[in-house]
Amino acid sequence: MGPAPGDEPRRAEELARSLLAEALPRRWAHTQGVARRVRELAPLLGSDTDLVETAAWLHDIGYSPGLVDTGLHSLDGARFLRYGAISERLDTRTVNEDATRKDSGCHGTSCAEASQPAPGRPRGNLSSAFPIAVPGLVAHHTYARFEAEERGLQNLLDTEFSLTAIKPELLAALTVADLTTSPNGLTVAPNMRLAEISARYPFDHPVSRAIRRAKPEALDMCAHLYREHRSLRAPPHGPSDPPPKTTGGRFSPRTSAR
Numbered sequence: 271m272g273p274a275p276g277d278e279p280r281r282a283e284e285l286a287r288s289l290l291a292e293a294l295p296r297r298w299a300h301t302q303g304v305a306r307r308v309r310e311l312a313p314l315l316g317s318d319t320d321l322v323e324t325a326a327w328l329h330d331i332g333y334s335p336g337l338v339d340t341g342l343h344s345l346d347g348a349r350f351l352r353y354g355a356i357s358e359r360l361d362t363r364t365v366n367e368d369a370t371r372k373d374s375g376c377h378g379t380s381c382a383e384a385s386q387p388a389p390g391r392p393r394g395n396l397s398s399a400f401p402i403a404v405p406g407l408v409a410h411h412t413y414a415r416f417e418a419e420e421r422g423l424q425n426l427l428d429t430e431f432s433l434t435a436i437k438p439e440l441l442a443a444l445t446v447a448d449l450t451t452s453p454n455g456l457t458v459a460p461n462m463r464l465a466e467i468s469a470r471y472p473f474d475h476p477v478s479r480a481i482r483r484a485k486p487e488a489l490d491m492c493a494h495l496y497r498e499h500r501s502l503r504a505p506p507h508g509p510s511d512p513p514p515k516t517t518g519g520r521f522s523p524r525t526s527a528r
């Protein structure tokens with residue numbers, strides 16, 4: 271039996287599972303962690319908790335092999351939510367190198383799983399009729415604007431999904447949940463999360479450049495949220511602690527995926 275009508279988080283969970291669980295299992299583990307993290311922010315979000323949890327389930331579906339289009343996963347996922355299934359592409363699209371890199375380790379044998387065709391089309395019209403704020407939150411989560419700029423997609427992102435139409439506190443909550451959840455779905459400090467993302471991409475890759483630009487603002491926002499809401503469970507080591515020392519000063523790409 272499917273989710274009850276109106277149960278947006280469960281409907282979003284089902285859609286995300288259909289797009290990620292088989293094709294990109296680590297992305298799916300991360301997604302489950304982000305959704306859990308949002309529930310922990312319920313004291314802050316109040317009646318908006320379901321809305322942000324819905325966006326959390328869907329925030330990374332743009333990595334799903336069948337949905338990759340521009341390469342900016344936030345935009346690709348948001349477009350899918352707004353316009354519906356891109357049905358012909360789902361079985362035929364070749365995963366580009368960039369999309370492959372973004373998932374499960376991508377530097378070892380786990381890359382193979384990401385190169386498989388999407389295991390299943392989204393069933394029925396699962397992608398349709400989410401609250402109008404959801405595609406916007408997905409489009410702009412976790413400082414997507416920086417990566418959009420680096421990819422020359424900023425106008426497209428802003429035109430299709432206006433940032434001004436989104437409540438900043440909801441976007442902040444989703445972003446903090448994403449930045450404090452590891453690729454395996456565990457809670458981590460945001461500086462560790464940013465470091466492991468950077469370590470997976472060449473220095474001059476658009477993602478690396480975007481992360482470097484977003485970092486000061488991102489760490490500031492996480493620290494602010496946990497300072498202002500001390501009842502929330504802070505990530506281990508605290509949001510502003512330095513990352514742990516690793517060999518060569520970088521995280522091993524094999525240990526993590528964005």
Ligand SMILES: [Fe+2]
Pocket residue numbers: 300304329330448528
């Ligand atoms: Fe994420």
